[in-house]
Amino acid sequence: MVPTRRQVLAGSAAMLLPRLAGTAAWAQAGQAPRLYWRLDDGRDQAREVESNTADAIESRTGHAIWVGSGRNRALRLDGYSVWVRHGGSGLELSGSGLAICAWLALEAYPVDTAAIVECKGTGGGGMRLAVDRLGYLEFSAGSGDAAAICKSSVPVPKSSWAHVAVSASAGEITLYLDGKACGKAMPPAAGSPQVAIVSVSLGRSNDSPVIAEVFPTGVLNGLIRDVRVFDKPLTGSETAEVLEEAKPDTPPDLEIDGPWCDADPQRPLYHAMPPRAWTNEPHGLIHWGGQYHLFYQKNPNGPYWGHIHWGHMTSPDLRRWTEMPVALAPEPGPDSDGCWSGSAIDFEGKLALIYTAGDGHRSTICLATSMDGVHFTKHAGNPVIGQVPQGGEFPEFRDPHVWREGDTYYLIIGSAVKNVGGTALLYRSKDLVNWEYRKPLLVGDRETSGIFWEMPIFIRAGDYRALIVCEVPGRASYWVGTWKDETFTPIHGEPRRLELFNHLLSPTPMFQNGQTVAMGIIPDERRPKECWRAGWAHLYSLPRVYTADATGRLFQRPFDAVDAGSQALPPVVNLPIEEGKIAALSGICGTTLKLQVCLKRGNSESVSLLLRRSPDGRERTEIRYHWEIGKLVLDRSASSLNTEVRRDTQETTYFPPKPDLLTLTVYLDRSVLEVFCDERAAFATRIYPTLHESDGIALSCRGSGARVESATAARIGQTA
Secondary structure, three states: OOOOHHHHHHHHHOOOEEEEOOOHHHHOOOOOOOEEEOOOOOOOEEEEOOOOEEEEEEOOOOOOOEEOOHHHOEEEEEOOOOEEEEEOOOEEEEOOEEEEEEEEEEEEOOOOOEEEEEEEEHHHOEEEEEEOOOOEEEEEEOOHHHOEEEEEEEEOOEOOOEEEEEEEEOOOEEEEEOOEEEEEEOOOOOOOOOEEEEEEEEOEOOOOOEEOOOEEOOEOEEEEEEEEEEOOOOOHHHHHHHHHHOOOOOOOOOOOHHHHHOOOOOOOOOOOOOOOEEEEEEEEEEEEOOEEEEEEEEEOOOOOOOOOEEEEEEEOOOOOOEEOOOOEOOOOOOOOOEEEEEEEEEEOOEEEEEEEEEOOOOEEEEEEEEOOOOOOEEOOOOOOEOOOOOOOOOOOOEEEEEEEEOOEEEEEEEEEEOOOEEEEEEEEEOOOOOEEEEEEEEEOOHHHHOOEEEEEEEEEEOOEEEEEEEEEOOEEEEEEEEEEOOEEEEOOOOOEEOOOOOOOEEEEEEEEOOEEEEEEEEOOOEOHHHHHHHOEEOEEOOOEEEEEOOOOOEEEEEOHHHHOOOEEEEEEEEEEOOOOOOEEEEEEEOOEEEEEEEEEOOOOOEEEEEEEEOOOOOOOEEEEEEOOOOEEEEEOOOOOOOOOEOOOEEEEEOOOOOOOEEEEEEEEEOOEEEEEEOOOEEEEEEOOOOOOOOOEEEEEEEOOOOEEEEEEEEEOOOOO
């Protein structure tokens, strides 16, 4: 008799068990597992021991990464592209009971519930032992109303070995963590028809959402080894025996970041960035405890937006950066949906982080502190600001920026006035916990400065103050003015653009030694599939020094130490540029350079600097300046032969302080380009040359008389 769909669902909920059809030896095996992966293979396939099957290991690189040796040997999963796929041919489920055991060491919790073991059957049958996005174990069998679900009462620890198990019978489901029961549930009573298994996966939930059509969200991030599936429930003592049999004897090695990304020829060498996966805007740049700290939005599970943490790196000089443990991660409570942007400040000798927390329903402002600059404790009374100010039409708020004036702490939060424009809401406090709302620091016009302001910062710029915001839609703008009696008075009413070309966003500032230094995000500009292959997305600008003048102009120049230790190349002096010809800078070439070029106009109409140029000119990025009309052009139309990256032409207006002399300071770091014009204005962008020989530097012009007054260059090596 063919079972009905209801019978199939009910049978799977009654703990359907794996069995290889026709294998009588297994029925007599007692404690032997029905499925067993040691996951110590060291090859690009994983062997299922009982059937002696070589199972595929999916990976963006085409190769598996194995970590450790002996009892510590394990397969490294990356959170988005690596898992094991076992065919379901000949495998059936029946219904008297089962157990699943595995060793894990998690770097982070998954973006969406990720299977440790998932068996998919026909008609909706199947079972799954998984870890959810907050680290709790979850066992499920069947689907719909007949599904059985059991969840643990405690999360799986991160950064250490953990033995996870489930034992299930028709009467009870028990979850185990390191040999101790951590969750129980009663399954619904039902019959047990046999169900054919279509597939088995280790490390991935196959029905989890897929972002941008390439990033599955239900994939484990960490180490997995010794996975066993039994055809009978195990007692607590039997589970403990399995634990001891394959217990690792050294801590897990999760530091394998280099092999994931270093092969990407577009990955910069001397810009700050995480070792792999996703970053968004940086925040909390601060000098504290004798070193610089930079925090940043981080998805540790892959190069896509989701499940946001606070990453953390430190530096002795703003040039050499070391990745540190994650500072903040989502937990049950106000930040269960993510730890979003914010800022850092010294508070009574502690390093304090003020951040946006999201729980999936609303945003609030939370506090965390650290005594050692590494381990952070969230304030027990979070959130410290739980709602938008009463009496105003502010649709939402986020991205706090904190600073100190005397013994008072001030805070601005990005928001908007409904139907008017963006705003930054001003608060003050004596202790970072009790905040008093004061007023909007400034209210913009939606026509000129966007409908909402994200990532607002309020900085010292010489003798003035500057408010910098990221408008929605995305564009970085600023006002320069004065600050007195909690009132900001802009010199100019209309906002000005932070960048000549809008590629750098969300700068995070630090005031030290009488100057303001800031770093921002330089986003990737390649399609999601390219980021999937590369294993990383986005990076940060070089540190920049901000100053301002009485006209309300904000100036940018590179921080002095960014090219320390570079190797000088032979200079070029008084090089004529002939119309219709390419003038190469002899002896100056490369992909990781600092280049400073002083250009004289002569009688020319325009002059062009060609970067990352191939000998045949097929690849090149052109910076062209038209003297008479002050037009600066960034031409990326031929910057790459790869059609999966952005290639375009943009233009803006810029007039140098000396009409016939333009000085360009260029930092070239593989796919990153940062340019400072006369150490006054700046822009950053991304280029993706594909040809190995695309490393030339040259010039051209229209008209006569243009020349290179001087050109100096230095090769900058890897700083991490």
